[in-house]
Amino acid sequence: MRVVLTTWGSRGDVEPLAGLAVALRELGADAVVCAPPDDDFGRLLARAGVPLVPLGPTVRSVVAGPKPPTAEDAFKLAPQLVDARFETLAAAAEGADALLATGLMPAGARDVADHLGLPYVFACFHLLGLPSRHFPPGARPGTPSSPDETDNRVLWQQDAERVDALYGPAVRNHREALGLPPVGNLRDYVFTERPWLAADPLLCPSEGRTDLDIVQTGAWIMPDDRPLPDGLEEFLDDGEPPVYVGFGSMAAYAPDGIARIAIEAVRSRGRRIVLAAGWAGLAPIDEGADCFAVGEVNQQALFRRVAAVVHHGGAGTTTTAARAGAAQLVVPRIADQPHWAARVAELGIGAAHLDPVPTVESLSAALDTALAAQSRAKAVGGEIRPDGAMVAAKQLVELAG
Incomplete structure (x- = not known):
């Protein structure tokens, strides 16, 4: 069995996938991680014995400048990442048994899974960004909502429109080329109705916090037995x-x-x-x-x-x-x-x-x-769960098998 895990984001988006890949290996499943080609991430995954398939630009090239990325930068990056998923990720997922995506809005990942007939899981490490009638959405590049708007349903609909403005044109072009039908709400299509939450239940309680049917596995912790540095x-x-x-x-x-x-x-x-x-x-x-x-x-x-x-x-x-x-x-x-x-x-x-x-x-x-x-x-x-990665790995193997 082979599972493809993909993300684009900082170390906090990559290391949990290394932890999940290690747990999958303990269950006899092979895993490959499609992630940014930063040297830090390559060393991290090599330490875990997990193959890295470079996907998109390095994160450092985007965030490590003297100033934070602008909205203009976001509108340049979004189609780059979509293109990488339809090309690099699609090639890596050929012959796989399941695909799990996380990190910065993985638009394109579910499309690839659907095209290849693979089970797909969207996973996140926190609840921010998941639609909720109780909370407004966070900031996102694009046309801002009116400061006078207080209806959370309206605000989340406008959030979905911002996602579509960022990623929609590139996704539509690739889907059309593959003969796939158009998608209505791109954000909700990426998230699915049952996203996985890879966060500890004590640190990040999920009940009643989102309108989606959350599957909470616990945090995906990568084992680390390295000695501390000299001195x-x-x-x-x-x-x-x-x-x-x-x-x-x-x-x-x-x-x-x-x-x-x-x-x-x-x-x-x-x-x-x-x-x-x-x-x-x-x-x-x-x-x-x-x-x-x-x-x-x-x-x-x-x-x-x-x-x-x-x-x-x-x-x-x-x-x-x-x-x-x-x-x-x-x-x-x-x-x-x-x-x-x-x-x-x-x-x-x-x-x-x-x-x-x-x-x-x-x-x-x-x-x-x-x-x-x-x-x-x-x-x-002593109350933090140590087994989140294994919980998720077992569910992923069951889904794939």
Whole structure:
């Protein structure tokens, strides 16, 4: 049995598929991942022993500039990704038994599955973007809704129109070339009526949050048994647990001067720092022995050794920190990150810094709240499900078989 998994997005969109692929392999199924050709992702999938089929442009080429991508950039990227799915993904899926898509609106993936006669699953790592009568949609490039419009049904219909404006022309051209009938609501066609939610039920409760029939599997966690880098073990042993600071794949989105602000805030509380460079290239501000800089690192091992994790609020980092029992200070930037920040605060396992312009003073105060939540965070850590990838793999094998 062979399953094709596809995504386009940051590491938080790719690593869960590596975890799912490992679980599928344990069940005797082969898996291939069609994902952006960034070097980071190639190394990640190679470590998991999972083949990578490059799909679309690198994510770094889109998001790692000095400024965030514009709406104009989005309208250029959307047809590129659709073309890649009808070409690259279609070739990879020939002879496969199922296709699962996630990441940035995977328009084109279900069309390929339908054309090849494959079972198709849309999966997501949070609820943002799924239609709901209870909540309005998030921001999306295109014609904005009127600020006076308050009817969520109308707002979600307008969201569907924005999706069609982005991806519809390219999808229609490819479907017509393949002799496939036109699709009405492209967004809902991509999502299906039963999307899978690869998020922990405690961290991301789904009941009553969307109009769709959610299948919640739990988070897809990739096993990681790598040792910590040279010198980091000694640093961790040489004093009280430090505070981890990292903003993952946030490059243009990281707050200005966040390395200096975070280091000074942590120092003001008498704590040492582990600073992760990430795509934003965070670096120490001086040669102080209380700050240890790391690159790619085993977060599962590291987060069990720190007092708190200061991060951007990606689904993967939030889940890893929660599972490790580490208190969290979330400084959200875009997309689903404010929702994860709010949930961390709601659960009492850390703090949310919702002001988009942190200062040393504001971050220090929020860090106090986070550090005070260490006992609660440790207790909640034992409640996070570790088996989400295997739950999903079993369902996918059943669907494919």
